[in-house]
Amino acid sequence: MANVIIIGNGPAGISTALYTIRAGIETTVIGKDFGALGKASEIENYYGFSQPISGKYLVQEGVEGAKRLGVHFISDEVLGLNFTDQFVVKTKNEDYSATSVVIATGTSRNTPKIKRLKELEGRGVSYCAVCDAFFYRGKDVAVLGDGEYALHEALELLQTSNSVTILTNGKTPNIVIPETIKVITTPIEALDGDEVLESVFFQDGSNLSVSGLFVAVGVAGSTDLAKKIGAATENNRILVDENMSTNIPGLYAAGDCTGGLLQISKAVYDGAKAGTAIIKELRNQKVKTA
Numbered sequence: 001m002a003n004v005i006i007i008g009n010g011p012a013g014i015s016t017a018l019y020t021i022r023a024g025i026e027t028t029v030i031g032k033d034f035g036a037l038g039k040a041s042e043i044e045n046y047y048g049f050s051q052p053i054s055g056k057y058l059v060q061e062g063v064e065g066a067k068r069l070g071v072h073f074i075s076d077e078v079l080g081l082n083f084t085d086q087f088v089v090k091t092k093n094e095d096y097s098a099t100s101v102v103i104a105t106g107t108s109r110n111t112p113k114i115k116r117l118k119e120l121e122g123r124g125v126s127y128c129a130v131c132d133a134f135f136y137r138g139k140d141v142a143v144l145g146d147g148e149y150a151l152h153e154a155l156e157l158l159q160t161s162n163s164v165t166i167l168t169n170g171k172t173p174n175i176v177i178p179e180t181i182k183v184i185t186t187p188i189e190a191l192d193g194d195e196v197l198e199s200v201f202f203q204d205g206s207n208l209s210v211s212g213l214f215v216a217v218g219v220a221g222s223t224d225l226a227k228k229i230g231a232a233t234e235n236n237r238i239l240v241d242e243n244m245s246t247n248i249p250g251l252y253a254a255g256d257c258t259g260g261l262l263q264i265s266k267a268v269y270d271g272a273k274a275g276t277a278i279i280k281e282l283r284n285q286k287v288k289t290a
């Protein structure tokens with residue numbers, strides 16, 4: 001049976017869910033926190049409220065309304081996304097399959113301020129293990145991060161690289177790291193290399209020679225997830241057509257992660273467009289297979 005998984009329980013994700021569930025499509029939303037709205041203490045430019053409301057209140061009400069209609073909610077962090085005969089959404093705790101997926105994870109990207117990091121992007125600095133591991137076969141690489149997402153990327157790289165070191169940049173890792181992966185917790189001073197990345201220098205004067213540094217700080221962001229499955233991105237936003245469809249059939253994106261006006265009203269509009277496009281797509285498939 002057709003089903004949709006929506007990654008993100010912000011206004012874009014919930015708005016999508018309201019459409020798909022009411023069309024009788026099994027709908028699951030996976031989210032991990034309040035998203036951008038968790039930081040908004042007073043909202044007074046969104047339709048329908050006579051008094052300012054908090055972002056958290058809006059999220060809670062959105063989630064409750066969707067639950068009432070039968071949307072299934074999972075509180076978890078999504079780490080990866082791929083496609084076999086269906087989409088597979090990989091979270092910290094489990095893998096879920098779906099016929100359609102919507103990325104509605106908002107816009108933040110955790111790029112730490114490290115000297116020469118930006119300059120070496122694409123020349124040793126990467127943001128996606130599954131996309132770029134191939135280029136570092138048999139080489140020494142490092143992953144920057146200290147959470148589940150960093151571990152996920154490190155394990156991916158371990159399959160093809162000579163060695164993988166997790167660099168926590170001064171943080172205490174909050175994950176269980178297998179012995180096959182080295183860990184350095186010393187704060188990073190700078191990256192180094194002429195044409196391409198050659199080494200990481202630490203604040204205690206030591207250094208580590210690496211050919212690749214994979215940034216996986218915090219959680220997987222929207223463009224990280226999109227890139228893992230080959231969806232087109234540009235300048236930290238996912239590219240979509242007028243129906244919020246990406247270049248991957250069955251994969252949609254909505255809200256802040258697609259750029260444009262970073263406001264609730266636009267996120268809700270995107271969600272409505274994605275939801276109606278999914279309904280149309282699944283109905284067309286049904287007609288073809290009948």
Ligand SMILES: Cc1cc2nc3c(=O)[nH]c(=O)nc-3n(C[C@H](O)[C@H](O)[C@H](O)COP(=O)(O)OP(=O)(O)OC[C@H]3O[C@@H](n4cnc5c(N)ncnc54)[C@H](O)[C@@H]3O)c2cc1C
Nearest residue numbers: 008009010012032033035036078105106255256262263264
């Ligand atoms: C301080 C502040 C004030 C604002 N004030 C206003 C305002 O007054 N009016 C207005 O219109 N807009 C305001 N905005 C903007 C508004 O919050 C956003 O435009 C809107 O929330 C975007 O909705 P979204 O659904 O695209 O993303 P978000 O609301 O950011 O939701 C993203 C969702 O994705 C989930 N997520 C992300 N990564 C993962 C992952 N790896 N695994 C699982 N789940 C994940 C999060 O848990 C969250 O549920 C404000 C933003 C901020 C930061």
